[in-house]
Amino acid sequence: MLKAMAAELNCNACRNRVGLASMRYSKDGKGLICESCYNKQNSGVSIKIKQQEFSRPIDTSPKKKVEFYCRNCSFKWSRALDFRGPKLCPSCGRDTIMYNLPNDADELLRELDRMDDV
Numbered sequence: 001m002l003k004a005m006a007a008e009l010n011c012n013a014c015r016n017r018v019g020l021a022s023m024r025y026s027k028d029g030k031g032l033i034c035e036s037c038y039n040k041q042n043s044g045v046s047i048k049i050k051q052q053e054f055s056r057p058i059d060t061s062p063k064k065k066v067e068f069y070c071r072n073c074s075f076k077w078s079r080a081l082d083f084r085g086p087k088l089c090p091s092c093g094r095d096t097i098m099y100n101l102p103n104d105a106d107e108l109l110r111e112l113d114r115m116d117d118v
Contacts, residue, residue, distance in 0.1 A: 013037040064114075067100035076100055 007020040012031035024038040025031070033041070063080040068089075070076075075091035089097055 011037055013041075068097050069100040070094070070097050072096040 008017050009020055009023055009032060010016070011018050011023075011034040012026065013033045014037055016034060018034040022035045023032045024035060026033045026038075027041050063082070065078040066081050067076065067078045070089040070092060072094045073089060073092040075089055077090060087097060088095055
């Protein structure tokens with residue numbers, strides 16, 4: 001049975017054998033050294049990176065969608081009402097798209113009413 005072996009290198013400063021994951025470049029950038037030698041070289045500065053927290057609010061409200069239909073390839077899809085991208089069919093790439101409106105007049109009026117609510 002084979003065991004997974006971690007790659008190890010010799011530190012250029014202290015010559016100890018250290019795992020590759022804990023190796024860092026020296027101050028001059030020419031050689032690899034271990035974490036403890038790195039900390040000694042950099043006046044005890046820790047190499048751990050502080051994780052930043054992002055506090056941007058995420059909008060989870062459902063977006064109003066509009067249905068489209070391509071006259072060229074008959075592909076149907078929907079997009080958010082406030083979509084600002086190209087007005088091309090995502091399937092064939094042509095500009096032969098139309099709104100996919102309901103067939104019944106009552107459904108059409110309800111759809112237009114919903115679009116005005118936005």
